Amino acid sequence: KLGKALHGALQKLARAPHVDEETVRELVRDLQRALLQADVNVQLVLDLTRRLEERLRKESPPPGMSRREHAVKLVYEELSGLLGKPSSFELKKGAPTVVLMVGLQGSGKTTSVAKLAYHFRKRGLRVGVVCADTFRAGAYEQLSQLGQRAGVEVWGEPGADDPVALARRGVEELGRRCDLVLVDSAGRHKEEKGLMEEMRRMAEAIGPDEVMLVVDGTLGQQARDQAEAFRKVTPLGSILVTKLDGTAKGGGALSAVAATGAPIKFIGTGEHLEDLEPFSPPRFMARLLG
Amino acid sequence: IELSPSDLEDILWDLQVSLLESDVAVPVADELINRVKNKLTGRKLGLREDPKKVAEAVLEEAMREILEAGEKVDLLQVVKAKNERNEPAVLVFFGINGTGKTTTIAKLAKYLQERGLRVVLAASDTFRAGGIEQLEVHARRLGVELVKQRQGADAAAVAYDAISHAKARGFQVVLVDTAGRMQTDRDLMDEMRKIVRVTRPDLRIFVGDALTGNDAVEQARTFNQEVGIDGSILCKMDADARGGAALSITYVTGKPILFLGVGQGYEDLVEFKPELILKPLLE
Numbered sequence: 416k417l418g419k420a421l422h423g424a425l426q427k428l429a430r431a432p433h434v435d436e437e438t439v440r441e442l443v444r445d446l447q448r449a450l451l452q453a454d455v456n457v458q459l460v461l462d463l464t465r466r467l468e469e470r471l472r473k474e475s476p477p478p479g480m481s482r483r484e485h486a487v488k489l490v491y492e493e494l495s496g497l498l499g500k501p502s503s504f505e506l507k508k509g510a511p512t513v514v515l516m517v518g519l520q521g522s523g524k525t526t527s528v529a530k531l532a533y534h535f536r537k538r539g540l541r542v543g544v545v546c547a548d549t550f551r552a553g554a555y556e557q558l559s560q561l562g563q564r565a566g567v568e569v570w571g572e573p574g575a576d577d578p579v580a581l582a583r584r585g586v587e588e589l590g591r592r593c594d595l596v597l598v599d600s601a602g603r604h605k606e607e608k609g610l611m612e613e614m615r616r617m618a619e620a621i622g623p624d625e626v627m628l629v630v631d632g633t634l635g636q637q638a639r640d641q642a643e644a645f646r647k648v649t650p651l652g653s654i655l656v657t658k659l660d661g662t663a664k665g666g667g668a669l670s671a672v673a674a675t676g677a678p679i680k681f682i683g684t685g686e687h688l689e690d691l692e693p694f695s696p697p698r699f700m701a702r703l704l705g
Numbered sequence: 706i707e708l709s710p711s712d713l714e715d716i717l718w719d720l721q722v723s724l725l726e727s728d729v730a731v732p733v734a735d736e737l738i739n740r741v742k743n744k745l746t747g748r749k750l751g752l753r754e755d756p757k758k759v760a761e762a763v764l765e766e767a768m769r770e771i772l773e774a775g776e777k778v779d780l781l782q783v784v785k786a787k788n789e790r791n792e793p794a795v796l797v798f799f800g801i802n803g804t805g806k807t808t809t810i811a812k813l814a815k816y817l818q819e820r821g822l823r824v825v826l827a828a829s830d831t832f833r834a835g836g837i838e839q840l841e842v843h844a845r846r847l848g849v850e851l852v853k854q855r856q857g858a859d860a861a862a863v864a865y866d867a868i869s870h871a872k873a874r875g876f877q878v879v880l881v882d883t884a885g886r887m888q889t890d891r892d893l894m895d896e897m898r899k900i901v902r903v904t905r906p907d908l909r910i911f912v913g914d915a916l917t918g919n920d921a922v923e924q925a926r927t928f929n930q931e932v933g934i935d936g937s938i939l940c941k942m943d944a945d946a947r948g949g950a951a952l953s954i955t956y957v958t959g960k961p962i963l964f965l966g967v968g969q970g971y972e973d974l975v976e977f978k979p980e981l982i983l984k985p986l987l988e
């Protein structure tokens with residue numbers, strides 16, 4: 416179940432005649448390299464490996480557990496610590512659940528809105544999506560085509576120039592006949608102060624039950640600061656990591672979780688509506704470690 | 706005085722951390738630190754010289770070497786040379802999903818128009834929802850000609866169509882927009898090769914996201930191996946990106962960065978200069 420890189424490092428530990436300072440240091444170095452190549456935040460990696468090295472040195476394995484098994488256990492504990500408590504997506508009872516999707520440009524929000532809509536529609540819910548991206552060329556056409564394919568109602572106002580008012584109207588209208596309303600918003604980053612403020616006003620106007628941060632699986636070291644900036648503007652309920660069907664390991668997403676406390680609930684594994692999976696920590700970790 | 710090996714190790718470690726924090730991929734950072742180590746080992750320092758400052762200067766030099774290693778590519782020169790043979794220059798843009806290809810093409814169309822060149826856009830993203838419509842909106846706003854077919858049409862055929870149209874009507878440049886694709890997708894990489902085979906472009910341009918981490922190496926290397934990269938464009942530098950991806954991509958492809966995308970507007974495209982990366986990277 417462990418990633419190749421970590422597996423290799425632990426093999427070295429297992430083959431070592433005795434577990435000494437040097438073996439521990441080597442294991443920690445290999446783990447460090449694996450995590451850095453997976454795009455986990457540098458400071459996070461250094462803190463984690465420092466803690467791990469200390470624990471490996473101080474803590475002795477419980478009776479019946481080999482040195483190697485103990486090392487694996489500690490590594491897993493430290494890494495799972497980064498992921499926080501597992502948490503699944505909850506629907507509200509008795510009133511429509513409203514989810515606002517936010518994130519950096521090109522992270523996969525629009526596609527993910529459609530995937531989520533499809534996912535919940537297949538489970539028998541009445542789902543509606545709101546295109547509150549009034550900036551991007553062809554945004555309404557994109558969501559409208561995807562929504563049609565997903566079999567859900569799409570609210571959009573091509574030509575409208577106030578995304579906040581549009582979002583409020585869309586949520587109000589679709590809320591009358593949907594169990595779940597997903598709101599797609601324009602891409603934005605922390606330097607675009609006007610857009611960050613717009614996001615704050617949009618969340619305030621529609622009062623979402625969940626604000627979901629869409630994180631590109633290829634995102635590097637900026638993940639932490641960007642996620643933090645989003646969280647400062649509006650509390651984040653969850654994270655959705657996209658493009659994990661490529662070669663990226665998703666360490667940026669991990670850093671985003673660590674920075675915001677928002678759990679990862681779904682991952683995107685392709686461009687089609689079916690390419691959505693509920694988050695599985697062990698699978699994510701295995702991929703992260705090589 | 707000469708730096709002790711342990712002092713050197715400490716300095717190199719700090720530099721390595723700042724490279725990694727700036728999104729320089731792990732193997733590229735290793736290579737850079739090795740070059741700095743080789744240049745500093747045994748080097749005598751003046752009594753007034755701050756070893757840290759000296760190391761940073763050596764690192765900047767090493768980074769500049771990588772950024773300038775590739776042959777120079779002057780896009781306008783490439784266009785001019787092709788036009789002198791009475792043919793439109795063909796530029797094909799590719800990269801993974803969402804990096805900024807379509808927006809970059811719109812920006813480049815404006816850039817070329819401002820220099821008196823007549824441009825045709827080829828809507829060869831025939832797959833993604835709204836792919837054609839997105840480019841259509843940009844074309845209309847900029848007053849640029851667009852050649853398109855319906856969604857699901859053959860991407861290479863649309864590009865070929867656009868080139869024929871350009872030749873017939875005397876347009877000077879054809880910009881070919883393609884669908885985002887993971888470099889690990891066999892079929893999509895086959896399709897990309899087909900597009901290149903059919904269009905015989907003057908420039909095969911890789912478009913990357915400046916916020917990408919270590920995956921930049923994977924993307925650049927595979928696209929270069931499978932399709933061939935003549936130059937790259939890195940978008941979203943305005944998102945406080947440190948620009949390490951520029952080093953990773955240049956190191957792996959040996960080809961230069963041509964432009965940086967610095968925003969979502971048509972004006973937000975700047976010609977690449979090493980200073981633009983070296984400044985934020987060493988911050």
Ligand SMILES: Nc1nc2c(ncn2[C@@H]2O[C@H](COP(=O)(O)OP(=O)(O)OP(=O)(O)O)[C@@H](O)[C@H]2O)c(=O)[nH]1
Nearest residue numbers: 520521522523524525526602658683684685802803
């Ligand atoms: N391979 C792959 N592609 C994805 C995934 N999720 C989204 N994409 C693609 O990534 C690109 C960007 O997706 P969008 O949904 O347009 O991204 P966005 O966040 O809405 O972009 P903006 O609205 O411009 O900020 C598109 O080509 C999508 O098809 C995924 O999980 N895997």
Ligand SMILES: Nc1nc2c(ncn2[C@@H]2O[C@H](COP(=O)(O)OP(=O)(O)OP(=O)(O)O)[C@@H](O)[C@H]2O)c(=O)[nH]1
Nearest residue numbers: 520521802803804805806807808885941966967968
């Ligand atoms: N801030 C910023 N955003 C950018 C930049 N370049 C592109 N974008 C945004 O990034 C998002 C994706 O851009 P696209 O041009 O659709 O990307 P693409 O590579 O064509 O995407 P696919 O065709 O789906 O693979 C859009 O919201 C763009 O406005 C840039 O330099 N800075």
Ligand SMILES: [Mg+2]
Nearest residue numbers: 524525548602
């Ligand atoms: Mg979108």
Ligand SMILES: [Mg+2]
Nearest residue numbers: 806807830885
């Ligand atoms: Mg595109």
